[in-house]
Amino acid sequence: MTRFIFITGGVVSSLGKGLCAASLGSLLQARGYKVRLRKLDPYLNIDPGTMSPYQHGEVYVTEDGAETDLDLGHYERFTGVPSRSTDNVTTGQIYSKVLSRERRGDYLGATVQVIPHVTDAIKAFIHADVEDEDFVICEIGGTVGDIEGLPFLEAIRQLGNELGSARSLFLHVTLVPYIASAGELKTKPTQHSVKELLGVGIQPDVVVCRSEEPLGRDARRKIALFCNIHEPSVIEARDVDSIYAVPRSYHEEGLDTQVCGHFGLDATAAPDLAMWDRVLDRVRHPDGAITIGVVGKYTSLLDSYKSLAEALVHAGIANNVRVNVRWLDAEIFERDDAATHLEDVHAILVPGGFGERGAEGKVAAAHFARVRKVPYFGICFGMQMAVVEAARNLAGLPEAGSTELGPCNDPVVGLLTEWMRGEVVERRTVHSDKGGTMRLGGYTAKLTPGSRVAEIYGATEIVERHRHRYELNVNYRDTLESAGMLFSGMSPDGELPEIVEIPDHPWFVGVQFHPELTSKPFAPHPLFTAFIRAAIEQSRLM
Structure with a gap:
């Protein structure tokens, strides 16, 4: 029997509903239950794929190729349960489905309304693709009182x-x-928020209270009284030093006990949280620290690189070091000498991005790393700019560039117009819609035996998640390999370059995919783990 937990939020956004859902999921897992987590987003966009990272943060890509909310990254990192395209829905998707049905005549002439047609579509999503899970945890985006969220609450x-x-x-x-x-703490915002929820007919069973200070007995009693719940169901969620301390914190507050009690499940035995305790011990007691320079485009909103930042933390856990990240706007390298900002970092990472702004700054960062023998990790666009740099300065192609940035004489990076997804040929043109038209999701890559990446993975075939529209031009492979850059990972048909590396460099790797999306605190991604290990070696030379 599948049980459903619905998580709503009030007062302000960014209270941590996603972390609450992920942590509760991990606690229920630790009690032996099978969980599934879902996000219902009230915005009208079909998906976040065309939204600005400054507004929405990171786009999290699932294995089956859906562009989803960044909270799905929390879900995967905390539970290890792979998210699917059926685990994130938006108002745009719901209305698109309802209107398509209306055009087909599926409603048999009925007047199409929010109730029951839109709400039925939302309920169908919540129930869809549920198998033998004990719990399905559904997070509702936004805050109670937002007009766009009303159909989801209903x-x-x-x-x-x-x-x-x-x-x-x-x-x-x-x-x-x-x-x-x-x-003193003020409970009135919580009282009003719950009153708003009661106004749409929902009585909360548990209230999780985010606070900077301990709630205290009086505050708990007042919240319980005015919110019409039992006092043990008022859960304190105080700020902690690491997000990976949240599951333990919630357990100590009794969240999982209250949830199990509500469903009549035995909670007398404590959940097995040894895995989280080991992670926290590594986070809190590292043997040392290293500094990584991340040269990006969206560094003013770090949620744009949420999975990346967490993958670096995970790699630090694996190597028992604290990873300090220096976030650097790529545009500054178009004005300043790269050495001014990178001289004292132990490694350089250039992440994905789109568009011309900051591109030459990323090229400059790759040049500094290559020439100065500093470990370099290029992801997606960061890989492409590293290849542009090598083409210009190693392969004798001074006008090399990417057609994403405009016409160029040597397009070592160009628009991806055709590729294989399983047995199906995918095709795109420059005029295709922006949304959902990239190479998305998990694809297989073949690794060159004996290469650095084959050694890191311990395999010659991998599957990694992609999100990109432009690709390395395989026609330049021979030229670049003659100049010292090895194409060590290719698509199974040998047409699409997936990984490049420089063998005579201490650590220089570029990947077309996004390895950060599958890294977890208890299973760090091997590429990030190896990258941080190289940074540690670099720190010993400085």
């Missing part, structure tokens, strides 16, 4: 009635601010 209200309390639970995440001038 849908889960209906589901709560249909499933009954034996199979459904409502958890509300809210803010209990500390007013320094008054020297």
